[in-house]
Amino acid sequence: MTMTDVTEHEAAQTEPSAQALLDEGDAAADYLEELLDLADLDGDLEIESRAGRVYLSVESENADDLRLLSKPDVVAALQELTRLAVHARTGVFSRLILDIGGSRDARAQELSLLVDRAVERLEAGASSAALPPMSSYERKLVHDLVADRGFTSESEGEGADRHTVLRRA
Structure with missing residues (x-):
């Protein structure tokens, strides 16, 4: 931390x-x-x-x-x-x-697309899917989107490299 x-x-x-x-x-x-x-x-x-x-x-x-x-x-x-x-x-x-x-709404839409692609990788058999580094606010949005889609996520890494990893629930 x-x-x-x-x-x-x-x-x-x-x-x-x-x-x-x-x-x-x-x-x-x-x-x-x-x-x-x-x-x-x-x-x-x-x-x-x-x-x-x-x-x-x-x-x-x-x-x-x-x-x-x-x-x-x-x-x-x-x-x-x-x-x-x-x-x-x-x-x-x-x-x-x-x-x-409206930059936050535009970024939220981009994050939703990133999550959709990561979920597709999981559904195709991947054990996990990592997203690029992002701010704590964006990671929070991602965690909420992932939970809404029935998967789990956690933040990994430190500082500017902190990112979100998605997994099956």
Whole structure:
């Protein structure tokens, strides 16, 4: 378990209050609004809290405005920067999830296709099927998709090499 995993694990043990989630969402929105202003990009922010976590979405009527920012690696980097900005302002570790221009939904669809192909390998006789390394959030989505399809999965590896392996139930 890495230091980041330990910190995320510890943070997950305590459910933040409604006020703490509101403060986290406000701090994140302020940071992202400044960033969009600096980049001279238009974007509408929407803040939600679900299951003790802040979800922040950035949308624009002009899809070109957010095209560069909605790439998976860019979204992941901006999410980490936003988490750091929230931590600097509130003193609390942030587990917020950032979505830019529907990037999370697009990635969820890609992950669903990856799981479908892995399940096909299992059904064709493979004893296991490994997926490429991905973030903890994406691995959680994969675990849920795998369970929905009646198979089991577990995360293996460390750090940037951490990935999900599917097996028969």
